[in-house]
Amino acid sequence: MDDNWVLQVKDVSKAYGDNPVLNKVNLSLKRGEIHALVGENGAGKSTLMNILFGMPVIHETGGFTGEVWLKGRKSEIKSPKDAMDAGIGMVHQEFMLLPGFSVAENVKLNREPTKPNWFSKVAGPKFETINLHKMGYDTRQALDRIEIGVDEWLPLMGMPVGHRQFIEIAREIDKTDLSLIVLDEPTAVLTETESSRLLSALNKLAGSGIGVLFISHRLDEVFEIADTITVLRDGEVICTVPKHEARVENIAEMMVGRKISNSKATQPGRTTGNGNILEIRNLSVDMPGEYVNGVDLNVRKGEILGIGGLAGHGKLGIANGLMGLCHSAGTVMCDSQEIPLNDSRAALDAGLVFLSEDRRGVGLLLDESIEDNIALASVVSRNKFVKKVGPLPISVEDGKSIREHAREMISLLDIKCTGPQQSVRRLSGGNQQKVCVAKAITMEPEVLLVSEPTRGIDVGAKERVLSVIKRLNAEKGITVVMTSSELAELRSMCDRIAIMYNGKIHGILSPDAPDAEFGFCMAGGGGVPGD
Amino acid sequence: MKEGVQVKEGLRVKEPLRVKEQLHVKELLRRNAVPALFLCMCVLGVLISGQNIRYIAQELISRLARNWFLVLSLIIPVTAGLGLNFAIVLGAMAGQVGLIVATHCKLPGLVGLITAVVLSIPIAILLGISAGHVLNKARGREMITSMMLGFFANGLYLLVFLFMVGTVFPIDNPEIVLDTGVGLRGTIELKYCKYALDNLLRIKVLGINIPVGSFAVVIALCFGMRWLYKTKLGQELRAVGQDMGVASVAGINVDRTRVIAMVLSTVLAAIGQVIFLQNMGTINTFNSHQQIGTVAIASLLVGGASVTSATVGQGLIGTLLFQLLFIVSPAAGQRLMGNAQIGEFFRVFIGYGIIAVALLIHSWGRKSSLESASRQAMMKEEAKTTGSM
Ligand SMILES: Nc1ncnc2c1ncn2[C@@H]1O[C@H](COP(=O)(O)OP(=O)(O)OP(=O)(O)O)[C@@H](O)[C@H]1O
Ligand SMILES: [Mg+2]
Numbered sequence: 019m020d021d022n023w024v025l026q027v028k029d030v031s032k033a034y035g036d037n038p039v040l041n042k043v044n045l046s047l048k049r050g051e052i053h054a055l056v057g058e059n060g061a062g063k064s065t066l067m068n069i070l071f072g073m074p075v076i077h078e079t080g081g082f083t084g085e086v087w088l089k090g091r092k093s094e095i096k097s098p099k100d101a102m103d104a105g106i107g108m109v110h111q112e113f114m115l116l117p118g119f120s121v122a123e124n125v126k127l128n129r130e131p132t133k134p135n136w137f138s139k140v141a142g143p144k145f146e147t148i149n150l151h152k153m154g155y156d157t158r159q160a161l162d163r164i165e166i167g168v169d170e171w172l173p174l175m176g177m178p179v180g181h182r183q184f185i186e187i188a189r190e191i192d193k194t195d196l197s198l199i200v201l202d203e204p205t206a207v208l209t210e211t212e213s214s215r216l217l218s219a220l221n222k223l224a225g226s227g228i229g230v231l232f233i234s235h236r237l238d239e240v241f242e243i244a245d246t247i248t249v250l251r252d253g254e255v256i257c258t259v260p261k262h263e264a265r266v267e268n269i270a271e272m273m274v275g276r277k278i279s280n281s282k283a284t285q286p287g288r289t290t291g292n293g294n295i296l297e298i299r300n301l302s303v304d305m306p307g308e309y310v311n312g313v314d315l316n317v318r319k320g321e322i323l324g325i326g327g328l329a330g331h332g333k334l335g336i337a338n339g340l341m342g343l344c345h346s347a348g349t350v351m352c353d354s355q356e357i358p359l360n361d362s363r364a365a366l367d368a369g370l371v372f373l374s375e376d377r378r379g380v381g382l383l384l385d386e387s388i389e390d391n392i393a394l395a396s397v398v399s400r401n402k403f404v405k406k407v408g409p410l411p412i413s414v415e416d417g418k419s420i421r422e423h424a425r426e427m428i429s430l431l432d433i434k435c436t437g438p439q440q441s442v443r444r445l446s447g448g449n450q451q452k453v454c455v456a457k458a459i460t461m462e463p464e465v466l467l468v469s470e471p472t473r474g475i476d477v478g479a480k481e482r483v484l485s486v487i488k489r490l491n492a493e494k495g496i497t498v499v500m501t502s503s504e505l506a507e508l509r510s511m512c513d514r515i516a517i518m519y520n521g522k523i524h525g526i527l528s529p530d531a532p533d534a535e536f537g538f539c540m541a542g543g544g545g546v547p548g549d
Numbered sequence: 550m551k552e553g554v555q556v557k558e559g560l561r562v563k564e565p566l567r568v569k570e571q572l573h574v575k576e577l578l579r580r581n582a583v584p585a586l587f588l589c590m591c592v593l594g595v596l597i598s599g600q601n602i603r604y605i606a607q608e609l610i611s612r613l614a615r616n617w618f619l620v621l622s623l624i625i626p627v628t629a630g631l632g633l634n635f636a637i638v639l640g641a642m643a644g645q646v647g648l649i650v651a652t653h654c655k656l657p658g659l660v661g662l663i664t665a666v667v668l669s670i671p672i673a674i675l676l677g678i679s680a681g682h683v684l685n686k687a688r689g690r691e692m693i694t695s696m697m698l699g700f701f702a703n704g705l706y707l708l709v710f711l712f713m714v715g716t717v718f719p720i721d722n723p724e725i726v727l728d729t730g731v732g733l734r735g736t737i738e739l740k741y742c743k744y745a746l747d748n749l750l751r752i753k754v755l756g757i758n759i760p761v762g763s764f765a766v767v768i769a770l771c772f773g774m775r776w777l778y779k780t781k782l783g784q785e786l787r788a789v790g791q792d793m794g795v796a797s798v799a800g801i802n803v804d805r806t807r808v809i810a811m812v813l814s815t816v817l818a819a820i821g822q823v824i825f826l827q828n829m830g831t832i833n834t835f836n837s838h839q840q841i842g843t844v845a846i847a848s849l850l851v852g853g854a855s856v857t858s859a860t861v862g863q864g865l866i867g868t869l870l871f872q873l874l875f876i877v878s879p880a881a882g883q884r885l886m887g888n889a890q891i892g893e894f895f896r897v898f899i900g901y902g903i904i905a906v907a908l909l910i911h912s913w914g915r916k917s918s919l920e921s922a923s924r925q926a927m928m929k930e931e932a933k934t935t936g937s938m
Contacts, residue, residue, distance in 0.1 A: 074797060099800035114798045116791045127788060128799040132781050144782040 023090055024049050024198050024229035025070070030084030032065055032076070032253075034444065037436065039065050040253045042084070047198065052220060052230040054240040057250035058273055058476045059448030060434035063233045064111050066250070067202050070231075071101045071108045089197065105197035107190035109204050111233075111447045111474065113182050117175040122150075122157040124174055125189045131156065160192035161185075164219045167330070168307055176344060178308040179207040179375045179470070180329035180503065187216065191223070199223060201232040203447065205239060206474045207375060209328055209503040211540075217243045235448075235476045237266050249273055274478045295319040295465060295497050296340075301348035302521075303332070303339030310335035310346070311521030317465070322491055322498040324508035324529075327518030328540055333501050334375060335521075337467040341365045341372040352465070366399045369464030373454055373471055375501070381454040382442050389424035389438040392456045400461055427456035430486060432479055448474045455483055459490055466490070469501040484511055505536060583903075584853045584863075587870040591877070598880035605876055607757050612872040614747065614763035615828035620845045620864045621770055622817035625777075627859040629810035630790035632692040633846050633907070636680045636811070638699035640818025641838035642706050643672040647819070648826055649710075649834075652739055653722050659749065661742035662827055669819040676702070677815030681808030688793075692856070692908065699842060710834060733834045743830040763824060770817070771861050786810055790857075847871055847900040850907050874899065 025047040032040040039062045047053045055063050068076050069086070072095040076082060085092055088104050095101045101108070115124045123130075131153055132138075132146035157170040166184040174182065183204060190199055201220075205213040217239060224230050234240050240247060247264050249256040249272045256272045296317035303310035310332040317323050327333040339346035342362040350357045352368045365372075374381045382391055393415075396402040403420045404413040424438035431452040435445055442453055451474050458466060471487065472480045488511060490496050502508050508515050509529040516526045517539040525539045578585070595605065619637070626634040647669030651661040680698055687694040714720050715731035725737050749762030777783045788796040789806045797803045822841065826832055849859055852867020875896050882892025 071798075074794075097800075098798045099802075102800050110798070114795045116788055116795055118791050119788070123784070128785070128796075128801050130781055130784055138780075144785075145780050147776075147779050148781060148784060 022048055024051075024088070025231070026087040026090075027066070027070075028085040028087065030066070030069060030082055030086065032062075032069060032082040034079050038253060040069075040082070043250070043253070043255055045248055045255065045258070047229040047231055049197075049229060050224045050227045051245050052224050052232070052243055054244035054247045055231065055233045055250060056235070056237065056240060056247060056269060056273055059452075059474075059479060060446040061250045061273075062253040063250055064202055064446060067108065067111075067200050067231075067233070070095070070198075070200060071106060072097045072099075074098075102193075105195055107193050107196045107199040109183075109186045109190055109199070109201040111202035113179075113186055115174050115182055115185060118173065120171045120173050121161075121168060121177075121185055122153050122170040124185060125157045125160060125170075125192055126153050127189070129193070156192060157188065160188040163191055164188060165215055172306050176306045178305065178329060178334045179473075180209075180212065180334075181307045183207055184212075184216075187219070191219070196228055198229045198231065201230070203233050203235065203474050205234055205236060207470055207503060209326075209540075210505065212329055212503070213239055214242075235474065235480075237269060237477065240269075241266060251275055270477055273476070293319045295353060296499075297351040297354075298336075298340075299349045299351075301336065301339060301346060301350065303335040303344050303346040305332075305335040305338050305344040308332050308335040308338075309521045310339055310518075313348075313518075313521075313523055315516060315523055317497060317499055318513075320491070320495050320497055321513045322488070322500060322511055324512035324515035325499065325501040325518060326503070326505060326508050326515055326536070326540070327524075329503065331518045331540075332521040333503075333518040334469055336518075337372055337469050337499065337501055338374075340370060340467065343372075343374075371458055371461040371463035371466055373458035373466070373468040375469035375473065377450055377454045377473070381457070382450060384443040385441055387439045387441055388428070388433070388435060388445075388453055389420050391442050391453050392424050392427055392460055393420040395457055396460045396462075402460070402462075423460065424456075427460070430482075431456055432482060448476055448479065451475055452479070452483065455486070459486065462490075462494060463496060465497045465499065467499045467501075470503065471500065472502075472504070472507060480507075487511070581853055583851065584866055584870060587851050587874065591870055591873045594874060594877035594881045597884050598877040599884060600877060600880050603756060605873070608876045609869070609873055610757060610759055611747075611828060612875070613868060614760045614767075615825045616845070616848065616868050616872060617767045617865060618763075618770060618824050619818060619821035619841055620848045620868045621767070621774065621861060622814050622821050623845055623849050624774065624854075624859045624861060624864055625786065625810050625817075626814045627849075627854065627857065628778075628790045629786045629807055630793065630857070631684060631695075631807060631810060632856045633849070633904075634695055634811070634814050635692060635842050635846065636684075636695035636698045636702075637814060637818035637821075637845060638838050638842045639676040639680060639702050640673050640815035641822040641841050642702060643669040643676060643815070644819040644822030645669075645826070645832055645834070645838055646672055648739060648742070648823055648832060649725060649733070649737060652737060652741060653720065653725055655741055657741045658745045659742070662745040662823065665742070665823050666820055669823065670816055673816040673819035674812055677812030678808055680815065681811035684811065685804045685807055699839075703839065706838075707835065735834055737832045737834055739826060739830055739832065742827055745827050746824060747828055760828070763828065766824065771865075774861055782806075782809065843900055843904065844871075847903050850903045855910070856907060871900075 023046055027043055027045040030040055030043045031038070043066060055066070057063050069082050074097070077096065086095060087093065093104055095104065116127065119127070131149040132143070133149050134146050138145040154170050161168060161170060161184070164184055164187055166181070166188070168181050168185070174185070187201070187204060190196070204216060208216060213236070220230050220232070220243060241261060244261050246258060246260055247269060248258045249269060251273060294316040298313060298315040301310055301313045307330055313336060325333045325336060335344065338344045339359070340350060342360050342365050346359045348359065350359065352370070355368070357368045358364045393403050397404060397415050403416050403423065405416040406413050421438055427433070428435065428438060433445070433449050433452045433456070435449065442450055445453065455471055458468065468487065472483055475483055484507065487498060491498050500508065500511060512529050514526050515529055516523050517536065518524065519540065519542045524542060527535060527539060622637055622640065623634055626632065644665070647665035647667070650668055651665040654664070656664050680695065683698060684691050684694055711732045714733050715726055720726055721730060725733055727734055746762045746766065747760035752759050752761055778787065785796070785801050785806050788799070788801060789803050793803045822838065825841065826837065848868040848871040849864050850867065851871045852863035852865070854860070854863040854867065878892035878896045880892065882888055882890065882895060
């Protein structure tokens with residue numbers, strides 16, 4: 019009987035220093051079951067996953083109490099290696115991939131297929147030569163199983179987050195003798211169609227008897243796929259229910275501990291200025307996996323322009339290209355002045371600010387404090403928060419106003435933290451994302467480019483983040499170009515939505531256009547002429 | 550399925566070729582700015598010095614034969630993320646110990662050389678293991694720690710060879726021990742195995758003596774390194790070098806891998822020092838090992854390597870340029886300023902200067918990441934170069 023359980027978590031508690039994060043958590047998972055774990059940002063979900071996978075961060079901070087049983091036996095997981103040996107696979111919330119390695123090298127990291135040679139027979143298996151052919155072949159198989167067409171020998175550097183997500187999943191799928199797979203927000207950066215592709219892959223995995231434990235802030239997909247749902251709030255299990263007994267509203271309420279109004283942000287009749295603030299002509303961007311190939315686009319002053327489309331079609335490339343993060347060609351005029359491309363400094367000086375979809379790689383300095391992360395970019399490039407030192411011709415950072423501003427942002431965006439001086443590494447994923455948002459809006463740019471602004475942010479906080487952006491647009495007249503894989507989000511925010519297909523703008527739709535039209539457009543059909 | 554196909558198409562649009570071509574020239578120049586600069590200096594130096602080309606060539610050939618191996622011993626720790634390994638001094642000491650013993654036993658020629666290598670390897674392994682463990686305790690401060698390790702080991706070395714020889718170790722051999730009977734001589738002549746490797750096969754091309762034996766060993770090492778990076782261990786070294794966190798989450802034993810990198814480097818440095826000294830013909834007992842650290846590191850940097858990325862090619866080219874500068878700068882100084890000493894100063898200045906600059910750029914690069922954009926660009930550079938091993 020007992021060995022039907024793949025995983026049993028018994029009374030697990032964990033504190034980071036004085037800060038209790040998990041409190042006597044119990045959770046069990048059967049063979050072939052898909053178990054969803056939901057909860058607010060900072061509820062402790064990733065911490066629980068990290069415990070299961072023996073992540074160093076847990077053991078460096080004093081370990082945990084309680085027991086973890088695998089397949090009916092008590093197990094001691096002290097390191098990721100132990101976890102892997104025990105048949106646990108994990109897709110981390112923050113990608114665990116090496117930028118300088120190719121896709122195949124990442125998928126097969128430390129599981130490389132090797133061939134013995136005469137030297138390895140003497141000196142040991144570490145000296146076996148890597149079988150590149152098999153490595154590529156296996157990787158191709160794994161990528162094909164989740165139907166992603168990315169070239170397995172492309173370097174990971176510069177790959178869009180959507181692809182990285184699939185590559186992480188491919189790595190886990192490629193593992194044989196897996197008995198439990200843990201996925202921490204695997205769908206946060208995926209469009210609906212891609213998530214459903216992923217979800218069906220998960221269903222197949224579960225069908226083969228593997229237990230699936232996954233975390234998501236998208237309740238609709240939780241309800242689509244999960245057999246059982248566990249709600250975590252402030253480190254405690256509020257309830258565990260089979261899906262057929264659960265209702266979306268109840269779950270959402272249990273997550274935040276209060277009723278949440280599902281008011282849809284409606285568009286007040288706004289008038290956007292008539293001039294164009296950005297005129298993009300024939301823009302090509304060399305972003306691996308998100309090539310942009312000759313885009314013409316006008317962004318009107320004061321509008322919120324959405325950019326949507328499936329992954330791999332270039333929606334993320336535009337902002338990265340404009341900001342000089344990826345090599346690009348073409349002409350871009352900002353307020354009728356040409357911005358030199360491939361020059362981040364020039365883009366910043368022209369008043370463009372970018373909230374990147376890649377918060378760990380680009381957005382944040384993990385070991386700096388929240389306040390520094392929020393303010394320093396503004397100090398450097400916008401000359402904000404500086405004060406003169408007496409009569410001297412030098413100015414220094416104004417620590418007090420930085421602190422004050424950070425406090426404001428913390429309460430505005432509801433960042434869960436111990437204070438403005440906490441280092442960003444110690445925040446939960448969703449709260450790190452909020453710091454990124456705070457940093458971008460602090461810059462008060464002419465044009466704000468935001469990519470996946472609500473990545474990993476829970477249902478309650480999402481509205482808040484979006485309305486902050488919207489208010490910035492309405493009150494300060496900041497033009498916003500928002501790239502998102504969530505169509506619903508784009509439709510609730512934008513004045514116009516450009517859909518990318520095959521590296522080009524395939525059509526520009528109004529947010530009230532019917533669903534079918536969006537779907538059609540993303541798949542490359544029809545298309546409405548822009549502007 | 551249909552969608553998979555579409556994504557593929559999306560990927561296949563690698564159209565912005567125009568972009569790539571434009572970049573190529575610029576990129577190439579930027580990435581090779583340092584060696585290009587030194588190439589210019591060398592050409593100028595050669596012209597100004599007015600030295601005989603054949604003399605320069607002969608001098609260069611023998612310097613390359615003795616230095617290349619040592620410089621290449623630095624590459625593994627760089628790719629494993631340990632930075633510039635100032636602790637190759639330890640390896641060099643091990644090599645010297647081997648040679649001193651071989652000389653003491655009057656082992657002739659190749660036999661002496663091989664004995665020296667065989668003796669020095671276990672010492673180097675031990676030193677490498679201890680250095681690796683120390684560096685694991687000093688993560689993020691590897692380079693300064695390895696430098697301190699060099700000083701510390703030098704102290705021990707002095708203790709052993711100045712005071713313990715003749716007292717603790719009853720060695721009484723006037724060829725290597727001071728007349729007082731305690732302590733080694735400041736210079737020891739390698740009577741028995743001088744040029745043992747170089748003379749293995751010498752050929753003369755256009756009147757220039759080429760020690761084929763030494764070059765053969767270097768070539769073997771190049772192939773060996775290439776091969777190493779095709780093995781499981783090589784992959785682990787590179788993974789650890791890129792991101793220790795990701796590597797350990799993938800189940801790689803990061804600490805062990807770093808120790809292995811140090812051991813390999815130290816052993817190679819030991820062999821390298823033996824090759825170096827058989828060509829020199831004498832050991833400066835208390836100095837030889839100390840110089841090689843800075844010279845080798847400067848050579849590697851001149852080739853365009855950085856604290857986070859280095860390739861065999863950079864090591865080879867860097868040594869060539871740096872040694873060439875060494876050869877011509879005294880004469881160039883003499884011609885230009887009427888003082889050979891100036892050229893001498895100049896080359897010492899270059900040696901230390903380039904190391905200082907590399908370290909500065911490294912720490913500055915870490916700190917200057919305030920603006921996300923520049924940070925991304927920087928990371929990209931790093932990854933590009935580390936990936937190209
Ligand atoms: N390394 C750490 N050191 C100290 N505190 C930490 C650390 N990591 C997380 N925390 C704290 O633990 C709490 C739970 O974080 P966790 O990452 O588990 O949240 P989460 O449920 O995954 O949230 P999200 O949905 O935002 O990813 C947070 O309050 C966070 O500040
Ligand atoms: Mg999390």
